[in-house]
Amino acid sequence: MHIDKDLVAASATPLVLAILAEDESYGYAILKRVRELSSGELEWTDGMLYPLLHRLKRLGYVTTEWRTPPEGRRRRYYAITDDGRAAMAEQQQQWQTVARALGDVWRGSGVLASALGDA
């Protein structure tokens, strides 16, 4: 399934925040987690993650630290802040509203059924 580019972009911030809310992480691991969560359906261009992470840093949603784990490369770790959690909660509400509205209308009109039929 191909997921629309705009939708991928819009979901990037809540997804990254949610992953960081699980535990602190670094770029490569975040991307792997995204693939895992979406069973490989969400394809990100790897490089684009970093400007996004830097934006979250500037907004104070995450903090960063360079660290070298035992037996590993030196990496920049990202951890979510309280502001970040607040932003995530906000995003969560928005997405739930959108998902609920779409769910209601699709159930009602049977569009989903016919769309599935076409597929």
Added chain:
Amino acid sequence: MTVDGVESQIAEWRAYVAKAPAVDGRDLDELETHLRDQIAELGAAGLASDEAFLVAVKRMGDLDALSREFAREHSGRLWKQLVLRGEDAPAHPSTGWFEAFAFAAAAAIAIQIARIAAGFPEESPVWLGRNIGLFVLPFLAGYFARRRELDTRRWVLTTAPLVLLALVVNLYPYAVDSATEVLVALHLPIVLWFAVAYPYMGGTIESHERRMDFVRFTGEWIIYYVLIALGGGVLMGLTAAILEPIGIDVERLIEWVLPSGAAGAVIVAAWLVESKQHVVENMAPVLTMIFTPLFALMLAIAAITYAVDGFAGAFDRELLGVFDALMVVVLGLVLYAMSARDPSRAAGLMDRAQLLAVASALVLDVMVLISMVARIGDLGFTPNRAAALGLNLVLLVNLAGAARLSLRFLRGRIAFARLERWQTSYLPIFGLWTAIVVTVLPPLFTFT
């Protein structure tokens, strides 16, 4: 392929990415680590190292798009329109200067017509001083409206406030020797400058990033303008020295050259800021680094001295003017320093110096306000006192907010972006206040 082969390929890749000006060394490290992680994982899955390298690079994505994303996010590192322009729109540096020159010439001619109509410098009617900004800054607004390729609706929104201001300023029936008229003359250029912000930001006034760009532009425009003025001064001094002995009336020459040069330089300086950004980009942090601590020290000493001695007899209208000018300069410096700062850097010595400056200015502002309220209580409101009181209140709120937030930032409670956001959100209030002085204050005091 050997491990060395991959190493040299990685090095080449890194060198290529490093060419993007918005990507700094630490970002490069981060991207390189990512690339190496990816290669290692693909290698573990059985790919040959050169294949793994190719796949990893492909996954990293189009490097031009990536560097553009970096430029968008780190616009403080570089805010060149060239980079932000978009995918493939070419930059046209060659057409830029002609446009700037045309608008500069138009401003130069407009001011000359006004000068001749007023008979300056033999006579200096009040209307000339009152309207001076209107002869120059609309051309700057037009220049930006053209450069940003605004649509018709935004052209109208650019023009409307200018026309409105021109009408208001000239239709008000000022009394002879009116204080409100002087206030209007002082504040109108500032209101017009805020009106220029609209086309500068391409009509997107809500964007805090664009507002910060405008702050940066203002600071750098001032630097360029001062440089041009200095150069012009030297040129004119030498011209006078050379032409005087052969009996040419230098003063008449200067009457012609000076106003037009000063008006044209407004647009030329803006063009320089726009097209030669990287030149000043290196200067801005240096300048703020030199002057922020010096101003902080001077303000701290002033605040302590005045707090101990009190204003007593020293406080009069002139001193009030000096204080207001000082506080506006400090605020300008703080804003400019903020615009030149990398927001992701941790709090440092410079931020402490800035807090000291802001806190001292706050103390001075409170003292000025107290003596001003006392003065108004004794002698009643005049247009000047009302304008000064308003300005000091507007500054007080701004400084108090800035001091509180920068204290929290220094303690590591909030991100620098919050501090930036406070200032960019506050900018319209300055514009609004100056607009009130120009439009509401005169009728309020019946144009006295």
